[in-house]
Every structure is written in structure tokens, then in C-alpha cells.
Amino acid sequence: MAEVLQAKDADEWAYRGEGAVNLVLSYCGTSPKFVGKVLRIQKVSNKVSKYENGHSALTKDERVLWGQFEGIVAARTREIAEQLYVQKVMCPLLGSEHVDAGIRILVSREFLKAVENKVLLQRPTLRVDAAKVNPLCDSVLVIADHSIFPSGILKEDFCLSVEIKPKGGFLPTSDFIDEENAVKKRITRFKMHQALKLHDGVISKISKYDPLDLFSGSKDGVQNAIKCLFLTPQNNFRVFLNGSLIFGGMDGGAAECVSYTVDQAFQDGIKRVIVAKDGMHSKYFLELVTETVMKSGLLNQLLEVQKLDSIDIEGAIHAYYDFVSLPCMVCRKKGENKFSGRYSSIHSMSKDEKLKLVRNYLISATGKDLSMMISFRPRKSMDVESPHRSVLLKEINQTFDYKASFIDLDMKPLKKMEYYYELDQQIVSCYVQMVKDDEAIQNGVVGIDGSLNSYIAKWK
Ligand SMILES: O=P(O)(O)O[C@@H]1[C@@H](OP(=O)(O)O)[C@H](OP(=O)(O)O)[C@H](O)[C@H](OP(=O)(O)O)[C@H]1OP(=O)(O)O
Ligand SMILES: Nc1ncnc2c1ncn2[C@@H]1O[C@H](COP(=O)(O)OP(=O)(O)OP(=O)(O)O)[C@@H](O)[C@H]1O
Ligand SMILES: [Zn+2]
Numbered sequence: 001m002a003e004v005l006q007a008k009d010a011d012e013w014a015y016r017g018e019g020a021v022n023l024v025l026s027y028c029g030t031s032p033k034f035v036g037k038v039l040r041i042q043k044v045s046n047k048v049s050k051y052e053n054g055h056s057a058l059t060k061d062e063r064v065l066w067g068q069f070e071g072i073v074a075a076r077t078r079e080i081a082e083q084l085y086v087q088k089v090m091c092p093l094l095g096s097e098h099v100d101a102g103i104r105i106l107v108s109r110e111f112l113k114a115v116e117n118k119v120l121l122q123r124p125t126l127r128v129d130a131a132k133v134n135p136l137c138d139s140v141l142v143i144a145d146h147s148i149f150p151s152g153i154l155k156e157d158f159c160l161s162v163e164i165k166p167k168g169g170f171l172p173t174s175d176f177i178d179e180e181n182a183v184k185k186r187i188t189r190f191k192m193h194q195a196l197k198l199h200d201g202v203i204s205k206i207s208k209y210d211p212l213d214l215f216s217g218s219k220d221g222v223q224n225a226i227k228c229l230f231l232t233p234q235n236n237f238r239v240f241l242n243g244s245l246i247f248g249g250m251d252g253g254a255a256e257c258v259s260y261t262v263d264q265a266f267q268d269g270i271k272r273v274i275v276a277k278d279g280m281h282s283k284y285f286l287e288l289v290t291e292t293v294m295k296s297g298l299l300n301q302l303l304e305v306q307k308l309d310s311i312d313i314e315g316a317i318h319a320y321y322d323f324v325s326l327p328c329m330v331c332r333k334k335g336e337n338k339f340s341g342r343y344s345s346i347h348s349m350s351k352d353e354k355l356k357l358v359r360n361y362l363i364s365a366t367g368k369d370l371s372m373m374i375s376f377r378p379r380k381s382m383d384v385e386s387p388h389r390s391v392l393l394k395e396i397n398q399t400f401d402y403k404a405s406f407i408d409l410d411m412k413p414l415k416k417m418e419y420y421y422e423l424d425q426q427i428v429s430c431y432v433q434m435v436k437d438d439e440a441i442q443n444g445v446v447g448i449d450g451s452l453n454s455y456i457a458k459w460k
Contacts, residue, residue: 015119158273174311247263331347370409
């Protein structure tokens with residue numbers, strides 16, 4: 001009979017982290033089956049949400065959308081479909097050596113309850129208020145722990161790992177972008193979204209990070225991006241030592257660091273791995289991350305996936321309405337005729353072409369939201385063969401094994417398309433308003449909206 005995790009097993013799992021929809025636990029027991037693994041447990045919103053990740057299977061339209069991928073249509077639950085999505089859709093695109101789709105394991109309700117109680121005090125308040133462990137889950141995912149090297153490491157070894165959530169790394173060029181929204185072709189969504197997040201109080205400071213730098217392929221660009229992530233990590237940058245968080249936060253908001261003289265835990269942590277003169281460890285740490293990001297080539301692959309969004313949400317939304325057989329709310333609002341107006345080239349496409357546009361948009365959305373984890377351990381001797389790739393930091397003559405993986409490759413629900421459109425419009429209008437207010441201030445005119453003025457100050 002298949003193993004089912006019970007309440008007593010909760011003792012062997014410890015809080016690792018969480019995002020908006022999953023709680024992640026690391027294994028601290030001795031069973032070879034779980035050593036080097038994490039458990040990824042689905043959460044459910046405390047508020048009733050339109051986009052709730054419930055226990056239901058895929059919708060009829062989603063089954064058509066993902067039908068060409070083996071097994072997804074027949075999946076009994078959304079969790080099973082999501083695991084197959086990682087295996088069949090994302091793995092081939094990102095490389096199976098960088099992705100672990102994991103295996104599902106059965107859990108009892110008592111296990112979920114025990115785990116939830118155990119980690120409650122370690123969870124950020126914002127996350128506790130937002131969501132709880134989904135009590136209806138009967139299975140959870142067991143995935144490789146990407147913050148450590150696979151088993152076989154000695155106890156005294158140290159492994160440093162870095163988690164980066166790069167977000168969208170290119171500017172859209174789609175002809176379907178409204179003239180009013182032309183700013184989208186010049187400013188990244190990440191940067192514009194920062195203005196909205198600040199306005200809504202989600203963050204207290206604008207990130208210095210620019211995804212275009214990270215994806216630039218140039219050493220200077222990547223170096224600058226990593227430095228900015230370090231200065232304003234928000235939910236885009238974290239560092240772990242042997243799986244314990246030593247830099248950044250899990251609250252999805254504004255974990256902020258203002259200088260290289262950060263937390264002692266971080267300083268102590270990097271000293272265990274990087275051999276350098278006092279005061280130089282942070283510099284070489286950032287150098288190591290930069291070199292490895294460049295060398296791994298992971299971002300080139302990721303950018304290709306993100307670029308599957310070829311016509312932007314302002315184009316894809318029209319394909320969506322036809323695909324789900326609903327009147328196009330965007331054409332209706334804009335007073336456009338579906339078959340002769342600005343978006344007629346989309347509305348008159350074949351069913352298959354529209355399906356492909358929507359599917360590619362959603363795959364790209366996964367690519368714009370995933371994270372990558374890169375783990376490092378110092379190579380003790382170049383004579384010993386290692387199955388891992390390595391990077392040499394010339395200035396300190398130190399070689400590191402590294403392992404790079406992608407995490408959080410979740411399938412985005414089809415019904416989120418309308419939300420994506422609305423959010424996109426909101427992001428642009430908030431940013432445009434901010435720029436207008438900024439100009440008004442510079443011209444000596446008092447801004448229209450006091451709250452906007454206050455975040456312009458924070459922008460600078
Ligand atoms: O829309 P975005 O860019 O804010 O992305 C959301 C993320 O926000 P952030 O990266 O902080 O801006 C958001 O992350 P946080 O909860 O803010 O850490 C989620 O990753 C969300 O995806 P899902 O609902 O969990 O499937 C993400 O939603 P998707 O757009 O990827 O569906
Ligand atoms: N395989 C893994 N190995 C090591 N750490 C992991 C792994 N998977 C997740 N984590 C840690 O747990 C955190 C939450 O996981 P994950 O990003 O999958 O949650 P999520 O709720 O799906 O996120 P999001 O809000 O982006 O949708 C990650 O940020 C990472 O720190
Ligand atoms: Zn339309």
C-alpha cells in the first residue's frame with residue numbers, strides 16, 4: 001500500500017519558505033527516501049477568491065488548451081495536472097537537468113494540521129493572514145532540495161545557494177499595444193509594477209533591480225542587476241546556507257538591505273564558503289553569482305520561454321475571449337468591431353491559432369514568475385572528479401561546483417487572463433499618473449493626488 005504521511009511524521013519536516021500558493025518544508029529526518037528533499041504543500045486563500053487554487057480538476061477549456069500534452073487531460077485533480085504540466089510542458093522548454101517535477105506522496109489531514117501548527121510561528125504574518133495549508137489536499141509534492149547538493153556531502157561541508165526571481169526580461173513590441181500604453185515598449189513591467197506596489201503599500205521602497213540588466217547577456221549588466229538585487233531584494237533575491245535562509249525574506253514584500261554591511265548571519269555564512277580578506281567577502285560573493293549566472297546560460301533559455309508571449313496581453317486577451325466562447329469585453333469596451341476593427345486579425349484567426357496564442361501566453365506567464373536557484377560549494381581539489389559544473393573566481397583563485405535549477409513552474413489558471421489584462425492596465429495607468437504628477441511637481445504645479453506625490457519622493 002502507498003505510504004501516507006501521518007501526524008507523527010510532521011516532526012521530521014521543518015519550515016523552509018513559502019510563496020503565495022505553496023508552503024515548503026525541508027526534511028530533517030534520516031529516511032533515505034526524503035534526505036535532500038523538500039515538501040511542497042498547496043495553500044488556500046483565507047479569503048474567498050475568484051482564482052482560488054482549489055481541489056478541482058482542470059476546467060473544460062483548460063483540458064482543450066493542454067490536451068496535446070500526454071496525461072494532463074485525464075488528470076483527476078489540478079495538482080496532478082500541474083505536476084504533469086511541469087514534466088511535459090516546462091521541462092522540455094527549460095531542460096530536464098534544471099527542473100525536478102517531483103513525485104506526489106499521500107498525506108493525511110492530521111499530517112497537514114500538525115505541520116501547519118508546527119511552522120505557524122516561523123511564517124511571516126502577511127503570509128499567515130493571506131493563506132493556510134489547504135486541508136483538502138490528499139497529496140503533496142516531494143522535490144529535490146535545490147539549496148543543497150545531492151547526498152554524499154560530508155557534514156562539515158557548506159553549501160551556499162542563491163534564489164533569484166528574475167520576472168519578465170524583455171520589452172514587448174506588439175502592435176496591439178494601445179497608443180495610450182506605449183510606455184510599455186520603453187519601461188519594463190517590473191519597474192512600472194513597483195510604482196503600483198508602492199502606491200498600494202505592498203512595498204515601502206522602489207527596487208533598484210532592472211530585469212533588462214539581468215537578461216542583457218553582458219557582464220556589466222548582470223553584475224549591476226545582482227548588486228541591485230542585493231541592495232533591494234524584495235521577493236526577488238534570497239541566500240541560504242545549507243538550506244537556512246541567511247539573506248532576504250519570505251513575506252513577498254520589501255525585505256530591504258541598504259549596504260554591504262548586512263546581517264551577521266549572512267556575513268558569517270559567506271565566510272564559510274568564500275576565502276577572502278576581511279571586508280571582501282560580499283564583493284566576491286556578488287562576483288561569484290554574476291559569473292555563474294553568465295556561465296550557466298539559464299537566462300537565455302528562460303528568455304526564449306518568456307518571449308512565447310509574442311503579442312502581449314493586449315493582443316492575447318482577444319484570442320482568450322474567442323477561445324472560451326465569450327463576447328470580447330475589450331472590443332466591446334473600446335467600441336471596436338471584432339471583424340473589422342483593430343483586433344480583427346486576431347478574432348479572424350483559426351481556432352487552433354487562437355488556442356496557441358493563449359497557451360503560449362500562459363506558458364510565458366509561468367516563465368515570468370518562476371525562480372532559479374543556484375547552489376555553490378567550494379571545490380576542495382581539482383583532482384577529484386565532480387559531476388557538477390564549476391566556476392573559477394580568478395581574483396581569489398577559488399573554484400566552486402555549482403548546480404542551477406528552476407523552481408515554481410506552476411501552471412497559471414486560464415481564467416486568470418482577464419485578471420492579467422486588468423492588472424496590466426492598472427500598472428500602466430498608475431505609472432503614467434506618477435510620471436504626470438512628477439512633471440507637474442517639477443513645473444511647480446501641485447500634484448493632483450497627494451498619495452502619488454508621496455511615492456514620487458520614494459522613487460527618487
Ligand atoms: O503578476 P505579478 O507579476 O505580480 O506576479 C505574481 C507574483 O507577484 P510579484 O512577483 O511579487 O510581483 C506573486 O508573488 P508574491 O506572492 O508577491 O510573492 C505570485 O508569484 C503570483 O503567482 P501565483 O498567484 O502564486 O501563481 C504572481 O502572479 P502571476 O502574474 O505570475 O500569475
Ligand atoms: N525545490 C526547492 N528547493 C529549495 N527550496 C525551495 C524549493 N522549492 C521552493 N523552495 C523555497 O520555498 C519558497 C516558496 O516556494 P515556491 O516559490 O514554489 O512557492 P509559491 O507559493 O509557488 O511561490 P509564488 O508566490 O511565486 O507562486 C521558494 O521561494 C524557495 O525559497
Ligand atoms: Zn476583441
